[in-house]
Amino acid sequence: MSKRQNGEGTLRKRKDGRWEGRFNAGVDESGKPKVKYILAKTQAECAKKLKEAIELYERDRVISERCTFLTNPNPTLSEWSRIWLDSYCKGIIRDSTYENYEFFFERYLNPRIGDVQLRSLTTIMCQQVLMDLYTHGRLIDTSKGKAGTGYSLKTVKNVKIAFQACLQKAEDEDLIPKNPVKGVKLPKLQKKEMKTLKVNELSAFLNETIRSDCYEFYFLEITTGLRLGEILALEWEDLDEENKTIRVNKQVRRSKNGLEVSTPKTQASIRTISISDECLRLLKGLKSRMPVGTKLMFPSPVSGTYYDPKTITHRLHRIQKRAGVPQIRFHDLRHSFATLSIEQGMDIKTISHMLGHTDAGFTMNTYMHVTDAMQQNVADTMGRLLTAKKDDKRKKVVDFPA
Numbered sequence: 001m002s003k004r005q006n007g008e009g010t011l012r013k014r015k016d017g018r019w020e021g022r023f024n025a026g027v028d029e030s031g032k033p034k035v036k037y038i039l040a041k042t043q044a045e046c047a048k049k050l051k052e053a054i055e056l057y058e059r060d061r062v063i064s065e066r067c068t069f070l071t072n073p074n075p076t077l078s079e080w081s082r083i084w085l086d087s088y089c090k091g092i093i094r095d096s097t098y099e100n101y102e103f104f105f106e107r108y109l110n111p112r113i114g115d116v117q118l119r120s121l122t123t124i125m126c127q128q129v130l131m132d133l134y135t136h137g138r139l140i141d142t143s144k145g146k147a148g149t150g151y152s153l154k155t156v157k158n159v160k161i162a163f164q165a166c167l168q169k170a171e172d173e174d175l176i177p178k179n180p181v182k183g184v185k186l187p188k189l190q191k192k193e194m195k196t197l198k199v200n201e202l203s204a205f206l207n208e209t210i211r212s213d214c215y216e217f218y219f220l221e222i223t224t225g226l227r228l229g230e231i232l233a234l235e236w237e238d239l240d241e242e243n244k245t246i247r248v249n250k251q252v253r254r255s256k257n258g259l260e261v262s263t264p265k266t267q268a269s270i271r272t273i274s275i276s277d278e279c280l281r282l283l284k285g286l287k288s289r290m291p292v293g294t295k296l297m298f299p300s301p302v303s304g305t306y307y308d309p310k311t312i313t314h315r316l317h318r319i320q321k322r323a324g325v326p327q328i329r330f331h332d333l334r335h336s337f338a339t340l341s342i343e344q345g346m347d348i349k350t351i352s353h354m355l356g357h358t359d360a361g362f363t364m365n366t367y368m369h370v371t372d373a374m375q376q377n378v379a380d381t382m383g384r385l386l387t388a389k390k391d392d393k394r395k396k397v398v399d400f401p402a
Contacts (some may be wrong), residue, residue: 205323
């Protein structure tokens with residue numbers, strides 16, 4: 001038997017000609033030493049495999065001592081994702097984000113590679129799983145011979161975000177040497193053309209809301225650009241009649257537990273916005289028609305509590321159809337408010353505040369199509385001014401667009 005340094009194990013040649021390596025791997029439940037064995041054809045190969053086995057054992061031992069929440073130092077993706085969600089996400093990130101992450105693993109990732117150990121995950125494996133979701137990831141009805149269609153690129157990118165964050169924490173805890181999802185490449189997300197209603201379409205739409213008995217709701221939306229969850233959560237105490245403002249500090253959202261009221265998505269979303277005289281008049285009239293003590297500004301006539309966002313969406317599409325205007329999402333009414341505000345000369349910073357954006361740069365990038373057209377208008381006006389004849393310049397008054 002070959003003598004080796006402490007912690008390096010021992011080597012010996014067996015009667016059958018193979019080489020055997022062994023090392024102590026802690027103790028069992030009864031306190032007796034546990035010995036692990038390595039077999040190889042040559043002494044050099046056995047020494048190499050023995051060294052690797054000892055290093056892996058020491059690595060797992062350190063992980064087990066440090067990460068006491070682990071029952072297995074080399075967990076599967078399914079095991080680790082559960083630990084990650086419960087230990088690193090729950091109560092730390094927003095409830096809606098947590099639910100989305102949990103859904104991504106339960107629906108998309110764990111059914112496909114949940115049984116794979118973290119150390120066995122490779123970039124190509126992660127690449128193939130995510131691209132499979134994109135190309136034909138939906139459930140396939142094999143009984144009818146139908147091929148499944150792919151999920152949207154936006155959905156797949158959101159799954160990747162959760163997947164990468166989960167494995168990054170595994171890398172931080174030394175469970176894996178490198179995060180394999182970092183190397184995954186997905187197609188570029190093409191920005192969809194923004195849909196908005198023009199002034200004449202908004203007029204037709206609002207006229208139909210009068211007949212549908214929801215004029216105040218949509219007048220407030222179109223003149224403030226509130227998010228759907230924000231406007232559904234408004235209470236009468238949020239209205240300051242004297243200063244003509246509305247305080248936005250909560251939102252209604254649908255979770256797996258039903259409708260919930262939570263704080264807005266960012267700190268910038270907690271804001272106080274101004275409303276017009278006409279909007280204030282309409283809201284005061286609406287309040288006067290409600291039973292005394294009504295808390296919500298726009299309660300559901302069925303339940304008397306919060307509206308379900310899905311109900312608003314279905315109703316919106318019916319109103320649009322009756323009004324003869326293009327069918328758009330509720331969120332596109334928010335875009336309509338922003339677009340019209342910019343076209344009327346309102347500064348980006350003010351619009352950004354009213355929309356609850358984190359910074360004006362995001363607002364500028366989102367509505368670049370509007371600001372580009374306005375810049376071109378100014379450029380054309382300057383060009384005409386500077387190329388005009390001297391005599392014409394003395395007489396001409398240049399009006400810059402607002």
